[in-house]
Amino acid sequence: MAEEFDVVVVGAGPAGSAAALVLARAGKSVCLLERGPFPGSKNMYGGVIYPRILDGLIPNWWEEAPVQRWVTRRATMVLTGTQSLTVDYRTEAWGRPPYNGATAYRPDFDAWLAGKAVEAGAVLACETTATGLLGAPGKGGIRGVRTDRPGGEIGARLVIACDGVNSLLAKEAGIYGKADPHHFTLGAKETLALPARVIEERFGLAEHEGADFEIVGCTEGVAGGGFLYTNRETVSVGVVLHLPELAASKKRPEEIIASMKANPVIAPLVAGGELVEYSAHLIPEGGWVMLPGLVADGMLVAGDAAALCLAAGIWLEGVNFAIGSGMAAGETALEALDSGNVSAPGLAGYRKRLEGNFVLADHRKLRRAPHLMLSDRVQHRYPQMICNLTEAMFTVTNPEPKKGILAHTRIEARRAGVRLGQLARDTASALRTYG
Amino acid sequence: MAPTDPGPGPVLVARKWVDRRPTVDLLTGEVSTDPRSSGASEADEAALEWGLRLAGVWGVGVLAVTAGPPDAEAVLRPALAAGAGGAVRIDLTSPPGHLAGGAPSSRAVASALALVARTAGSRMVLCGDLSLDRGSGAVPAFLAGELGAAQGLGLVSLAPDPDRPGHLGAWRRLDGGRREELALAPPWVCSVEGGTARLRRAELAGVLAAGRAPVEVVTAETSGPAPPHPARTGPGRPRTHLLTGPDPTADARHRILALTGALVERTPPLTLTLGPGEGADRILEALRAWGELPGEEFP
Numbered sequence: 001m002a003e004e005f006d007v008v009v010v011g012a013g014p015a016g017s018a019a020a021l022v023l024a025r026a027g028k029s030v031c032l033l034e035r036g037p038f039p040g041s042k043n044m045y046g047g048v049i050y051p052r053i054l055d056g057l058i059p060n061w062w063e064e065a066p067v068q069r070w071v072t073r074r075a076t077m078v079l080t081g082t083q084s085l086t087v088d089y090r091t092e093a094w095g096r097p098p099y100n101g102a103t104a105y106r107p108d109f110d111a112w113l114a115g116k117a118v119e120a121g122a123v124l125a126c127e128t129t130a131t132g133l134l135g136a137p138g139k140g141g142i143r144g145v146r147t148d149r150p151g152g153e154i155g156a157r158l159v160i161a162c163d164g165v166n167s168l169l170a171k172e173a174g175i176y177g178k179a180d181p182h183h184f185t186l187g188a189k190e191t192l193a194l195p196a197r198v199i200e201e202r203f204g205l206a207e208h209e210g211a212d213f214e215i216v217g218c219t220e221g222v223a224g225g226g227f228l229y230t231n232r233e234t235v236s237v238g239v240v241l242h243l244p245e246l247a248a249s250k251k252r253p254e255e256i257i258a259s260m261k262a263n264p265v266i267a268p269l270v271a272g273g274e275l276v277e278y279s280a281h282l283i284p285e286g287g288w289v290m291l292p293g294l295v296a297d298g299m300l301v302a303g304d305a306a307a308l309c310l311a312a313g314i315w316l317e318g319v320n321f322a323i324g325s326g327m328a329a330g331e332t333a334l335e336a337l338d339s340g341n342v343s344a345p346g347l348a349g350y351r352k353r354l355e356g357n358f359v360l361a362d363h364r365k366l367r368r369a370p371h372l373m374l375s376d377r378v379q380h381r382y383p384q385m386i387c388n389l390t391e392a393m394f395t396v397t398n399p400e401p402k403k404g405i406l407a408h409t410r411i412e413a414r415r416a417g418v419r420l421g422q423l424a425r426d427t428a429s430a431l432r433t434y435g
Numbered sequence: 436m437a438p439t440d441p442g443p444g445p446v447l448v449a450r451k452w453v454d455r456r457p458t459v460d461l462l463t464g465e466v467s468t469d470p471r472s473s474g475a476s477e478a479d480e481a482a483l484e485w486g487l488r489l490a491g492v493w494g495v496g497v498l499a500v501t502a503g504p505p506d507a508e509a510v511l512r513p514a515l516a517a518g519a520g521g522a523v524r525i526d527l528t529s530p531p532g533h534l535a536g537g538a539p540s541s542r543a544v545a546s547a548l549a550l551v552a553r554t555a556g557s558r559m560v561l562c563g564d565l566s567l568d569r570g571s572g573a574v575p576a577f578l579a580g581e582l583g584a585a586q587g588l589g590l591v592s593l594a595p596d597p598d599r600p601g602h603l604g605a606w607r608r609l610d611g612g613r614r615e616e617l618a619l620a621p622p623w624v625c626s627v628e629g630g631t632a633r634l635r636r637a638e639l640a641g642v643l644a645a646g647r648a649p650v651e652v653v654t655a656e657t658s659g660p661a662p663p664h665p666a667r668t669g670p671g672r673p674r675t676h677l678l679t680g681p682d683p684t685a686d687a688r689h690r691i692l693a694l695t696g697a698l699v700e701r702t703p704p705l706t707l708t709l710g711p712g713e714g715a716d717r718i719l720e721a722l723r724a725w726g727e728l729p730g731e732e733f734p
């Protein structure tokens with residue numbers, strides 16, 4: 001055994017670093033394992049973080065967090081090959097403390113957050129992959145992890161698995177059942193370099209302001225969505241694709257990004273951008289319906305490892321959910337260590353903590369959203385229908401008089417192959433989901 | 436009584452820290468580095484592995500050394516993790532009047548390393564033969580000069596004599612695929628090629644301990660002659676010239692012609708073939724004639 005710690009946290013993503021920070025600040029001995037050469041080196045995402053969850057953990061975090069731009073413009077776009085409808089919201093309030101969302105590079109943000117844990121006393125070991133658990137639930141409990149280094153066993157009273165989506169440790173602990181590919185999407189993105197001034201002109205932004213565009217109808221018939229975010233001197237453009245549909249379509253994710261970039265609405269925004277990075281990653285899109293048991297004897301699971309990323313169509317929030325659940329895991333671990341009960345029942349407070357804050361409250365409230373957003377009509381029929389409807393309403397066909405919205409809706413629904421009953425049911429379902 | 440042999444001391448492994456993607460502030464010329472994009476070359480990694488192997492055979496320690504700012508400790512921690520017993524960072528300061536921020540000369544780095552080697556009682560020094568920034572590769576040779584040590588540079592293989600600590604056979608490439616074989620006895624300075632040994636994967640206990648291990652910091656002066664480049668570390672800014680404005684009463688076309696100097700007769704470009712000394716004189720003469728050396732700052 002290389003060493004014994006109170007807690008081993010596996011994965012220095014936002015969930016792991018938040019858990020390690022809470023524990024190290026409370027004086028516990030913590031080892032934070034990361035397989036990459038530095039925290040964040042392996043991590044990709046779309047690009048917007050909602051860091052208000054840090055208010056209590058790192059007061060005035062905005063003065064030091066490595067932020068690219070503060071998001072002051074948020075748009076939701078419905079695209080077809082030739083049409084687009086955008087709901088575009090801007091506010092100066094999001095450009096001032098305490099801010100709302102920020103674009104940030106994960107190698108910067110994750111390294112910064114892990115640095116906080118190290119400052120507080122956590123021991124960070126990079127280029128070290130946890131390959132398995134020591135001990136097992138029910139058989140004396142989990143007592144540490146095995147790693148890929150020589151002499152690579154670390155003992156711990158508790159393990160917190162923050163190893164991201166498709167967590168091998170959570171699976172080994174028997175926390176997950178058989179994985180269902182319908183609960184996963186693949187995110188792929190290109191980072192394109194453009195001068196800051198060009199980005200500001202194209203997106204209508206001031207110097208530190210950023211834009212966040214969420215897009216439906218740009219994925220070549222594969223269920224999913226697209227996004228476009230602005231960093232200081234790059235833009236991130238990418239897609240999130242339903243795994244089974246992507247496989248069935250035989251399309252490559254980069255081809256789908258290419259077709260999105262060629263869309264007449266997107267093309268002028270990214271024109272001339274030089275590709276500086278291409279990356280892809282799985283998303284545990286299922287949310288509530290794929291939620292695993294969150295604890296085992298001697299182990300807690302947080303962040304994407306516990307499928308806590310919120311992918312609810314207009315909201316794609318994972319980093320704040322990872323930090324929120326990591327903090328809750330850290331607090332629960334503290335309690336359990338102090339009471340000397342690290343068994344699964346001793347860790348039951350974790351779920352209560354998550355239910356008592358936004359993490360499980362939002363997941364429960366939006367539990368129908370992933371299914372609704374990936375449904376056939378939302379993906380394949382409504383974008384065209386909504387754009388046609390808007391076009392019909394604003395096309396002046398004199399000498400014909402104007403038709404009412406309902407008449408247009410009836411016509412366009414029929415053209416899109418949607419029955420009015422289905423439309424009403426979907427509207428009611430959307431209201432139930434988001435209302 | 437015969438004096439006892441002090442032995443060859445620990446193997447000193449010198450590692451050059453280089454940031455592969457430093458950022459330069461275009462306005463101030465300030466260079467910032469990032470530990471995440473910096474590291475040591477493949478040759479320096481090989482040197483560390485050879486150092487650990489030799490030390491293992493002879494039962495001596497390994498001391499890892501680098502010269503650079505605090506970020507440079509990024510190349511010392513992996514050495515500690517892999518088995519080095521100690522680590523020293525040399526903080527090189529520029530003497531007054533020296534150019535701040537320029538890379539220290541190979542000689543200055545070598546004399547600082549020599550100081551550390553003497554203090555540690557090390558008579559065996561290993562380096563990589565090529566750094567990440569493809570520097571001059573002259574440090575090992577200067578260091579051997581400073582220590583009065585034998586040199587084995589650009590080696591491809593080393594074979595320690597298990598019975599005589601510090602003694603080893605070494606091989607380096609010659610033209611035509613031939614090898615030169617050297618027999619070295621301490622004191623020696625060797626540099627090895629990259630790829631001749633693959634750095635071992637550090638044990639977990641080593642990695643955990645390395646994060647907390649102290650790194651000794653020694654301060655040394657870059658006392659050697661100033662390197663020729665860069666002559667100045669700030670951004671290049673052309674001198675300002677006072678220009679009299681165009682005649683305000685002239686029409687727009689003439690004002691633009693006057694401002695741009697278009698259509699004005701000028702000295703055509705001149706091609707001269709001169710020796711280096713004469714060439715330098717001729718350049719100074721031209722600069723003087725153009726008013727670029729008002730204070731005659733350059734002797």
Ligand SMILES: Cc1cc2nc3c(=O)[nH]c(=O)nc-3n(C[C@H](O)[C@H](O)[C@H](O)COP(=O)(O)OP(=O)(O)OC[C@H]3O[C@@H](n4cnc5c(N)ncnc54)[C@H](O)[C@@H]3O)c2cc1C
Pocket residue numbers: 010011012013014015016033034035036039040042043044045046047048049050128129130131162163164165186187188189238239240280281282283302303304305309316317318319320322
């Ligand atoms: C395309 C895409 C777009 C997204 N867009 C957004 C967005 O705009 N905003 C947002 O908030 N969220 C977004 N997300 C979701 C967000 O990225 C995740 O929810 C979040 O990163 C989860 O954090 P985590 O700490 O749980 O896991 P991760 O960030 O995945 O971190 C896991 C860490 O564990 C390490 N690790 C894994 N296995 C091991 C092991 N065995 N041993 C040691 N270390 C290990 C990894 O290297 C990594 O550092 C997006 C995701 C994708 C894929």
